[in-house]
Amino acid sequence: MLLAGLLPLFLMGAAFLLPGLSLVIKNSKFFRVYSLAVCTVGFFMALAVALETSRGRVVTYWFGGFRPPLGIVYTIDSLSSSLALLSMFILTMSTLYSTWMVRSRSEYLYYTFMLSLGAGSVGCLYTGDIFNFFVMLEVLSLSAYVLVSFYRDNPKAIEASIRYAIVGIVATSLYLLAAFIVYGSYGTLNMADIAMKSRHPDAVVAYSGKIFGDIAFSTAIAIALSAWTFTFKAAIFPNHFWLPDANPEAPTPVSALFVAVIDLVGAYGVMRFLHTLFGAGSVIEALRHDILLLLHVLGAVSALVGALLLLVQTDIKKFIAYSTISHMGLAFMAITTGTERGVSAAVLQLISNSLSEALLFYAAGIAIVAAGRSLDSLGVLRRNKLASTAFIVGLLNLFGIVPLLVGFWSKLFIFMAVLEVGYLASAVVLVVSTGISGIGYVRLMNYLARSTPKTREDSRLRSYWVPNVVIAITTLALVILGVAVIAVPEVSKAIADAGRAAVDYVSYVRAVIGV
Amino acid sequence: MGRVSGMSDLVITLYTIVVLSLVVNIGISLYGVFTRPSLVKKFICLTIFSDTLNSFAIAIGFRRVSDTYPSIAVLSSVPEELSELATFAETAVDPVPQALVLTAIVIGLAVYMFLVGLIVMYYRHYKTTHVRVVEGGSVG
Numbered sequence A: 001m002l003l004a005g006l007l008p009l010f011l012m013g014a015a016f017l018l019p020g021l022s023l024v025i026k027n028s029k030f031f032r033v034y035s036l037a038v039c040t041v042g043f044f045m046a047l048a049v050a051l052e053t054s055r056g057r058v059v060t061y062w063f064g065g066f067r068p069p070l071g072i073v074y075t076i077d078s079l080s081s082s083l084a085l086l087s088m089f090i091l092t093m094s095t096l097y098s099t100w101m102v103r104s105r106s107e108y109l110y111y112t113f114m115l116s117l118g119a120g121s122v123g124c125l126y127t128g129d130i131f132n133f134f135v136m137l138e139v140l141s142l143s144a145y146v147l148v149s150f151y152r153d154n155p156k157a158i159e160a161s162i163r164y165a166i167v168g169i170v171a172t173s174l175y176l177l178a179a180f181i182v183y184g185s186y187g188t189l190n191m192a193d194i195a196m197k198s199r200h201p202d203a204v205v206a207y208s209g210k211i212f213g214d215i216a217f218s219t220a221i222a223i224a225l226s227a228w229t230f231t232f233k234a235a236i237f238p239n240h241f242w243l244p245d246a247n248p249e250a251p252t253p254v255s256a257l258f259v260a261v262i263d264l265v266g267a268y269g270v271m272r273f274l275h276t277l278f279g280a281g282s283v284i285e286a287l288r289h290d291i292l293l294l295l296h297v298l299g300a301v302s303a304l305v306g307a308l309l310l311l312v313q314t315d316i317k318k319f320i321a322y323s324t325i326s327h328m329g330l331a332f333m334a335i336t337t338g339t340e341r342g343v344s345a346a347v348l349q350l351i352s353n354s355l356s357e358a359l360l361f362y363a364a365g366i367a368i369v370a371a372g373r374s375l376d377s378l379g380v381l382r383r384n385k386l387a388s389t390a391f392i393v394g395l396l397n398l399f400g401i402v403p404l405l406v407g408f409w410s411k412l413f414i415f416m417a418v419l420e421v422g423y424l425a426s427a428v429v430l431v432v433s434t435g436i437s438g439i440g441y442v443r444l445m446n447y448l449a450r451s452t453p454k455t456r457e458d459s460r461l462r463s464y465w466v467p468n469v470v471i472a473i474t475t476l477a478l479v480i481l482g483v484a485v486i487a488v489p490e491v492s493k494a495i496a497d498a499g500r501a502a503v504d505y506v507s508y509v510r511a512v513i514g515v
Numbered sequence B: 001m002g003r004v005s006g007m008s009d010l011v012i013t014l015y016t017i018v019v020l021s022l023v024v025n026i027g028i029s030l031y032g033v034f035t036r037p038s039l040v041k042k043f044i045c046l047t048i049f050s051d052t053l054n055s056f057a058i059a060i061g062f063r064r065v066s067d068t069y070p071s072i073a074v075l076s077s078v079p080e081e082l083s084e085l086a087t088f089a090e091t092a093v094d095p096v097p098q099a100l101v102l103t104a105i106v107i108g109l110a111v112y113m114f115l116v117g118l119i120v121m122y123y124r125h126y127k128t129t130h131v132r133v134v135e136g137g138s139v140g
Helices: A002-024 A028-052 A078-101 A107-126 A130-148 A155-186 A191-199 A215-233 A242-249 A252-277 A285-310 A316-335 A340-371 A375-383 A385-399 A406-420 A424-450 A465-487 A489-503 A505-513 B009-035 B039-060 B082-091 B095-126
Strands: A059-062 A073-076
Touching (some): A059 A505, A073 A107, A078 A107, A078 A252, A078 A340, A078 A465, A107 A130, A130 A155, A155 A215, A155 A242, A155 B095, A191 A252, A215 A285, A242 A252, A252 A285, A285 A316, A316 A375, A316 A406, A340 A375, A340 A385, A340 A465, A375 A385, A406 A465, B039 B095
């Protein structure tokens, strides 16, 4: 399918065109309209790909027409297409929000890196090649470092970006090492080829190397190295420290898309590696349970750590960042149950978390512009009924007690998924972390209702229609999804399909190698 | 990583030494990245780290064919038979890791250039390249 191969290239090309256009066009309104148009087109392309992959179909695109495993191939199943759709949705919303929020002399650079961030994320999700995954991961990471340090006159932003970049470079390099080790032992870079050879080491594939040495051992090393990268990207304890550092210093629309665009890739990597590539029945079957259990414990710890630390925050953005850590921990607990029901619960959790964290940032952004980043400034939102309602909806969704919202269903599904495999302690962790973070969310609502901050003058505060449109669309998406997950069978089936796609390696392999 | 059968002990020993020293190098460079206070030294250690990984990839492409060294596979004329091409492909060094390393170096260049820029910015703000000690310690 040509569209699938085109989407990341389209975003990348549009991004690279911007610095060139900036030589000719000086009006920053043009860049806003341009990148919004590009993102919208990208969103509809992702939607078309997602519709194409419904009903368990796997779409492939061969770059340069080279037959896989010879060339780079994009392999898109319903797992990657649904996550990419989410990623593009939040990217579009954030770009629209940026047109209101971001004022700078070098606005074209901001939009350049927004678009390349989207290209990196979608590329990571679509690719069926472990080295191409690394390339896209670097595109994603580099754009993220740049965006974190975008307000370069702010020393804290520079410092946060340096810390993030140094640890980030080590993390992605470790993934590169893992990819080299996998290539050395499997003789191929193609994910489908690896997925087959990890189950049937004697399989012979045209244009693909033979396996070398003890692949169970080298696979274990590769998984250990790449798990470091994925937990870093997904901000899972003990690699969570960068998120509360980097996220608050980034421009607010970028903070809003951290979960949906960056953390998502880490969670997706674990789904792909531990379920499709080296899943049940593969050479590391004996170790797999222990690896999953270790990641499960890390997920549980970060759920608790995030929930506890968000209680002591006085900065809105840091508060939301710790909430993200807690919720990504829950998603990890679901992924590492090792069942397809767990993966679909994690997908739903990622969707719910991305939408509501983004919603909180969009609503809080208005308060940040008007009164700064302290929790006290939330009182500003009382003047804007839509934003304050949306803020409460976002908090309730994260709390997960209202069955109208998607957050309730995602937590319920995670609860059922961990009980299905008999992890009673994890179910307790889920309830406890929900309870602890609930205290923080109630505290935030209290600030929203009571605090009377000093507001400052800002030209952006004259008109609210752009952020209000963004907030309204995101809130609607949350509510509609929350109802649709239960009421509309197609939606609940699509979520279940996404989980099945991660586990069902046979159709993944068949679509690429055609056995 | 070549063919195991018939590989002489010396080559295996040398190969093991190379791989082990690369692993030690990774350890040393990571130690530098996480313990040195100077950002410039951190940066240098990072480049050593990624260069080590790239050398490792080149080592993976090593393919051993005969006991007499050097035995470089060269295809200087147009082969008349297909079997010559097959022999060449069997004996030549695996080209894929080299292509990967080339890509990784180019990407690394972009990332490291940006990091250098950041360090310069940091220097302009704080008048030092040492990482600032956060007041009161950092929480998580």
